Amino acid sequence: MELVECKNLCKKFDEKQILENINLTIPKGKIIGLLGKNGTGKTTLIKLINDLLTPTSGEVLINGNKPGVESKKIISYLPERTYLEKNMKVSQVITFFEEFYDNFNKERAIKLLKDLNLELDQKISQMSKGMQEKLQLILVMSRDAELYILDEPLGGVDPATRDYILDTILTNFNDGASVIISTHLIADIERILDEVIFIDNGKIYLTSPADELRSKENASIDEIFRRCFKC
Amino acid sequence: MEYNFDNERPIYIQLVELIRIKIVSGEFQRGQKIPSVRELAFMMKVNPNTMQKALVELEDEKLIYTERTNGKYVTEDEKLIEKVKDELAKEKVKNYINSMNSIGISFDEAVKYLQELGGKNGIS
Numbered sequence: 482m483e484l485v486e487c488k489n490l491c492k493k494f495d496e497k498q499i500l501e502n503i504n505l506t507i508p509k510g511k512i513i514g515l516l517g518k519n520g521t522g523k524t525t526l527i528k529l530i531n532d533l534l535t536p537t538s539g540e541v542l543i544n545g546n547k548p549g550v551e552s553k554k555i556i557s558y559l560p561e562r563t564y565l566e567k568n569m570k571v572s573q574v575i576t577f578f579e580e581f582y583d584n585f586n587k588e589r590a591i592k593l594l595k596d597l598n599l600e601l602d603q604k605i606s607q608m609s610k611g612m613q614e615k616l617q618l619i620l621v622m623s624r625d626a627e628l629y630i631l632d633e634p635l636g637g638v639d640p641a642t643r644d645y646i647l648d649t650i651l652t653n654f655n656d657g658a659s660v661i662i663s664t665h666l667i668a669d670i671e672r673i674l675d676e677v678i679f680i681d682n683g684k685i686y687l688t689s690p691a692d693e694l695r696s697k698e699n700a701s702i703d704e705i706f707r708r709c710f711k712c
Numbered sequence: 713m714e715y716n717f718d719n720e721r722p723i724y725i726q727l728v729e730l731i732r733i734k735i736v737s738g739e740f741q742r743g744q745k746i747p748s749v750r751e752l753a754f755m756m757k758v759n760p761n762t763m764q765k766a767l768v769e770l771e772d773e774k775l776i777y778t779e780r781t782n783g784k785y786v787t788e789d790e791k792l793i794e795k796v797k798d799e800l801a802k803e804k805v806k807n808y809i810n811s812m813n814s815i816g817i818s819f820d821e822a823v824k825y826l827q828e829l830g831g832k833n834g835i836s
Contacts, residue, residue, distance in 0.1 A: 510761065511761065512759055512761075647757075648757055651753070651754075651757065651758070651759065651760075671719055672717050672723055672758065672759075673759050675759055691723075692722035692725075692762070692765075695719075695720065695721060695722050695723075696721075696722050696725075700720055701720045702719065703719065704720070
């Protein structure tokens with residue numbers, strides 16, 4: 482059974498068509514890049530998979546079932562914007578996650594925090610935007626999930642930390658789990674991708690294994706993306 | 713060690729090249745057990761699936777082999793390793809000559825450069 486399956490998935494906001502007839506499967510054990518320009522429907526698709534929006538028509542299936550309580554247990558989701566309570570300390574957030582999610586691995590979180598020089602007794606409000614993003618990513622990657630969905634995980638962090646974050650993603654996701662990374666910073670992440678999905682104007686433009694696309698076009702994914710969506 | 717990958721070429725092919733070099737240079741010795749797919753992927757900071765694909769390719773080339781349940785080993789075949797090393801050496805020499813030609817230096821002059829500089833650096 483496929484981990485995620487989208488069948489003729491459509492989403493309209495009022496009369497505006499945001500996603501049109503999305504047919505997509507996400508297999509187990511892959512890292513997938515969901516790539517598209519701003520405002521092409523990436524986040525809407527992710528929210529549909531996470532049961533934060535309901536389809537106008539068509540359906541999303543997670544392990545064969547409609548999204549809901551069960552799918553939320555196995556999907557670890559990094560939203561575009563941080564939702565952490567500013568008055569909390571890092572240690573309190575860790576405790577919160579530990580109580581909230583059965584599959585939260587506290588030891589892993591503590592280790593990652595140490596690696597990235599984040600202090601347990603620091604308040605969220607005292608942390609820079611980049612530090613908060615790192616913390617959020619650590620929390621998400623510290624769950625033993627079947628699917629990690631990372632919506633723009635690199636946006637606010639410096640290039641040096643980006644590499645560390647990619648390594649964190651690579652080395653911390655469960656065996657057999659899949660990762661969906663949505664981004665427009667393609668050059669930074671393309672080396673870790675198994676497959677790419679180009680999304681444009683609410684439609685799937687192409688899906689392909691990353692290395693296959695590179696040898697077919699003799700170019701980087703970043704370059705191919707630029708050629709496809711030249712303004 | 714940092715590995716830099718060229719995003720314009722399939723990553724798995726670059727991994728095949730890197731591991732081939734580890735074998736011909738003796739970093740991975742003849743008959744030696746190599747690290748697991750996950751360990752190698754972690755070492756080179758790549759996706760384990762991509763590493764797996766590279767190892768399948770190296771296994772097709774007979775440079776490594778799988779001992780059931782026990783992991784992967786470098787070939788015992790010294791002749792094969794020598795052959796691969798020879799091919800790599802020829803390729804590098806061709807590249808050298810070509811790049812010298814591209815800046816207007818003839819083959820004979822290129823050889824002279826090699827003798828002078830190589831000798832000085834004690835590489836020859």
